[in-house]
Amino acid sequence: MKPRAPRTAxxxxxxxxNRTAILDVLREHGPLSRRDIQERTGLGSATVERLxxxxxxxxxxxxxxxxxxxxxxxxxxLRFASSARAIMAVDVTEYTARGRVVNLGGxxxxxxxxxxxxxxxxxxxxxxxxxxxxxxRLSSAQTGVTSPIIAVGITVPGIVHAGVVSKAVELxxxxxxxADIVSARCGLPVHVENDANATAYxxxxxxxxxxxxxxxxxxxxxxxxxxxLNDGRLYRGHRSAAGEIGFLLSSSASxxxxxxxxxxxxxxxxALVLPFAAREGLHGRRIGPAFRAMMAHCRAxxxxxGRARDAFFDLMALTLVxxxxxxxxxxxxxxxxxxxxxxxxxxxxxRRLVGRIPWVPRxxxxxxxxDAAITGVSALTIEHARSATYLA
Numbered sequence: 001m002k003p004r005a006p007r008t009a010x011x012x013x014x015x016x017x018n019r020t021a022i023l024d025v026l027r028e029h030g031p032l033s034r035r036d037i038q039e040r041t042g043l044g045s046a047t048v049e050r051l052x053x054x055x056x057x058x059x060x061x062x063x064x065x066x067x068x069x070x071x072x073x074x075x076x077x078l079r080f081a082s083s084a085r086a087i088m089a090v091d092v093t094e095y096t097a098r099g100r101v102v103n104l105g106g107x108x109x110x111x112x113x114x115x116x117x118x119x120x121x122x123x124x125x126x127x128x129x130x131x132x133x134x135x136x137r138l139s140s141a142q143t144g145v146t147s148p149i150i151a152v153g154i155t156v157p158g159i160v161h162a163g164v165v166s167k168a169v170e171l172x173x174x175x176x177x178x179a180d181i182v183s184a185r186c187g188l189p190v191h192v193e194n195d196a197n198a199t200a201y202x203x204x205x206x207x208x209x210x211x212x213x214x215x216x217x218x219x220x221x222x223x224x225x226x227x228x229l230n231d232g233r234l235y236r237g238h239r240s241a242a243g244e245i246g247f248l249l250s251s252s253a254s255x256x257x258x259x260x261x262x263x264x265x266x267x268x269x270x271a272l273v274l275p276f277a278a279r280e281g282l283h284g285r286r287i288g289p290a291f292r293a294m295m296a297h298c299r300a301x302x303x304x305x306g307r308a309r310d311a312f313f314d315l316m317a318l319t320l321v322x323x324x325x326x327x328x329x330x331x332x333x334x335x336x337x338x339x340x341x342x343x344x345x346x347x348x349x350x351r352r353l354v355g356r357i358p359w360v361p362r363x364x365x366x367x368x369x370x371d372a373a374i375t376g377v378s379a380l381t382i383e384h385a386r387s388a389t390y391l392a
Contacts, residue, residue, distance in 0.1 A: 015051070018043055022051055023060065023080060023386070031064040031077035052078060059084045083107070086147040087385050088138050088188075089378040090131065091195070092156045094170045094222060094286070097131050099138045101145050102378045104386060106206075110143040124172030132185050139186055152182060152190045153381030155198040155373045157221055161240040163192050169261050170222040170286075191384050195219065195373045196243050197234050199335050199366075200227025202376030207367040212331040216323055216361075217372075218245075218316075219336040222286040224266050226323065245319050268315055272308045288337030295341045313345070317352035324357050335366040342366060 021041045026032060029040065037048050055061035056078070064079040082105030090099040095118070101110040114137075116123075116130040131154075139149055156178070158168025163179025165171070179190040193201075200217035203209040209217070209229065217227040226243040228235040236242050247263030249255075254264045262270065262285070270287050276297050277283075277290035294312070297305035320332060338345050342365040353360045368375055 018047060019051055019055065022048065022055065026061060026078060026080040027082075027386075030079040032079075033067055033075040033077055035075065037078070080104075084147060085385070086145060086149050087378065087381045088135065088149050088152045089374055089381055090134060090138075090152070090154045091198075091374040091377065092127070092131060092154060092171065094157075097127075097134045098374060099134050100374060100378060101138055101143055101149065102382070103147055104382055106379070106382065109145045109147070110138070112137060112143075122172075124176075127171050127173070128176075128178075128181065132182065135182060135186050149188065151381050151385040152186060152188050153377040153384075154178065154182065154190065154192045155195045155377040156192065157195045157223065157225070159239075159241050159244065160192050160194045163190065165192065166239070189384070191377075191381050193377050193380055194225070194227070194240070194243070195221070196225040196227035197236070198227070198374070198376035198380065199372040200229050200333075200376065201234060201380055202368055202372040202374070202378075203333050203335065203366060204229050204232065204376075205379040206375060207372060208333045208364040209331055212329075214327070214329045215331045215333065216327065216329045217333045217335050217366075218320070218338070220291060220334075220338050221288045221336045223262070224269065224287060224319070228327065228329075230327075245323065248319055248322055250315060250318060265315055265319055269312060272312050272315075276305060276308070291337050292340060295344075309348075313348040313352065316345075317349055320349055320353060320363075321357055324353070324359075324361055328359060329361045331362045331364050333364045333366055335369075335372050339366055339369045 022037055025037060025040045034048050034052060038045055052061060060081055061078050062081040062084065064077045066074040067077050083103045086101050086103045086109060088099060088101055090097055096113055096115050098113045100108050102108050114130055114134045116127050118126050120126055156165055156168055157170050159166045163177065165173045165176040165178050167174055179192050183190045196217060196219040199219050203217055204215065209215040213231055215229045219225050224246040226245045228243055246266035247259060249264045250268055266287065270285050273287060273290035273294045274285065276294040280293045282289055282293065294305050294308055298309050334342050334345050346363040346365060350360065350363050366372060
């Protein structure tokens with residue numbers, strides 16, 4: 001076979017790299033003069049002048065005043081125009097979609113929620129239509145946001161790969177090309193993310209995992225899942241299915257059954273907590289609300305709830321052991337339905353791990369609570385949007 005000729009950088013590639021260098025240095029160190037940009041990037045004066053002029057015209061860079069010197073004319077100071085553009089972020093759950101418009105600096109400009117109309121026969125289709133309605137509203141003039149929206153980020157429960165929701169039991173979605181559906185509606189690039197990954201990234205970008213180099217977010221919602229971070233990057237695994245810890249097996253007895261909608265650990269956890277949800281008039285197989293009901297009965301002195309709690313945390317500890325001995329995370333943060341009982345949950349789990357594994361990770365309490373997933377998908381979408389801006 002004839003060997004491939006070596007690839008060389010085109011003028012367009014070099015220009016894209018140089019744009020990225022200028023925008024990165026302005027984001028991290030700006031405002032800066034053109035001379036400062038030259039010194040920090042190593043680019044020539046003509047290149048800096050040409051690209052800065054283009055970036056100002058595009059709105060990616062703006063003038064931030066002038067720097068006076070003792071000799072010659074004052075120099076203009078330039079900064080990254082984080083407020084000139086925005087992204088849309090949406091957190092989709094079983095009953096609602098919650099959306100935000102956020103500028104590229106991370107400031108929330110507008111927020112709105114929409115409850116799904118689930119009275120019809122096709123709940124999955126109703127959720128798609130509700131999501132699209134919210135996207136329409138967030139991109140309309142009624143928000144009062146004047147910055148153009150350049151990308152959309154959506155977080156959902158379930159397995160997501162390359163914009164396709166391959167399995168989201170809570171939403172009645174399977175093999176749904178969600179990114180394509182939303183992009184066709186709004187005409188913007190769309191990034192779809194698993195909610196546990198978004199939660200982990202949210203806590204890492206501005207919450208309990210901010211100083212961690214290796215971390216895991218355990219999210220207790222309708223199901224149990226995990227978001228895994230290593231050196232500030234999400235670990236997704238093959239077909240983005242990493243973190244489906246609810247499918248861990250609890251014992252050799254698990255080999256007598258098959259698991260489809262819920263994994264072994266999830267099924268066992270549900271069996272423990274659902275009776276307490278039923279007492280409160282809650283229906284379905286959502287583990288998170290049932291966990292809160294069980295813990296409330298514990299606090300009221302219910303001995304049956306106390307026994308269920310002990311068995312619940314025994315199973316949870318087994319999942320933490322599996323994650324800890326394989327990945328050795330620095331920190332594990334408890335999120336989702338754990339929030340209201342996070343201190344007690346952290347104590348229960350830490351006590352079970354000490355002396356059983358070589359190194360016990362610090363078990364932390366979520367700092368963002370139910371904002372974690374939408375904060376995380378906002379941050380991820382901003383990163384994608386910045387890359388698109390840089391390489392335009």
